[in-house]
Amino acid sequence: MPRYRFAVDIQFKDNVRDPRGETIERVLREEKRLPIHNLRLGKSIHLEVEASNVEKAFHIVRRACEDLLVNPIVEEYEVRKL
C-alpha cells in the first residue's frame, strides 16, 4: 500500500481571539519595528497516510481532522499534499 504525505494547517476562525498571536505581533511591531499586522498563530501537522490511492488518503486525513485534530467550533483547516 502506498503512503502519502500531507500537511494539515489549522487556524483559529477570524472572530476568535488569539492571545499568543497578538503577543508575537506586538513584539515584532513594537520591539523589532516591523510593519506586521493580523498575525495569527496556528498549527501545522505533518503526517503520512497508507491508502490505495490519493483520494482515499485525502479522505482519511479529513476524518482525522474531524475526529481529533481540529475543533470545528473555533478552528478551520486546510489539507495540503506534500
Add this chain to the structure above:
Amino acid sequence: MKACVIVYPGSNCDRDTYHALEYVGMKVDYVGLNDELEPYDLIVLPGGFSYGDYLRPGAVAAREKIAGEILKAVEKGKLILGICNGFQILIEMNLLPGALLQNSSGRFVCKWVHLSVSDAVTPFTMHYTRDEVIRLPVAHGFGRYVKVGDKVRVVFKYLEDVNGSDERIAGIASENGRILGMMPHPERACESILGGTDGLRLFQSIVEFLRRESH
C-alpha cells in the same frame, strides 16, 4: 452512594477531589482508563493536564476508551462533574456546549476569585442560593469560555473578568443539570485551613441529591 475520580495521565487534582468526596461521606474509588463506571452514582473528571494538554486541553483524554464509559453513564442519567481540565474534557467530548481557549491575557491565572451562583437548582448547587456570591480558587491557562448558541445553562459566573470568558462564564451544566463543568476548584475550598469553605456545599449538594433520589 459511590463516587469515582478518573485518573488520567497528567491529572493532578485527583487526590484533592478524592479527599473532598470522602470528607462529605461518599465512598470513593480512583478509576483508570480501562475501568468500568457502572458501579458509580457520581463520576468526577479532576483537574490537571491530561496528556500534557497536547493538541488542545482535554482533546486526547476525550477520545480515550473511558470516554465510551462516560457516555454510557450519561445515558443512564448519572451525575458527571468536570473540574478545570475535567471541564475541558467534557467540552471536548461535546457533552457540554462551547469551547475553552487560552486566557485572553495569555497568562496562567492562579488566584482566589469571586463567583455568583446563577443556577441553584442543579444537583450540584442546591445548597447554594441563586445569585449568592462565593469564593473559590482558579488555576488555569485555558479557561476562556466561548459560548456557542443561546441554549447554555450557566451555573457560575465570575464577578470580575478572570480570563476573557464570554459573559464571564465560569461553569455550565447540561440541559438536564446532571453534567456540570466548571473552571474553579471547589475541592480546594472545603476546609477553612485551606483558605475557604465555599466549595464544600457543592459536594454536600451532590450527597443530598443522591440521597433523595435513592428514596
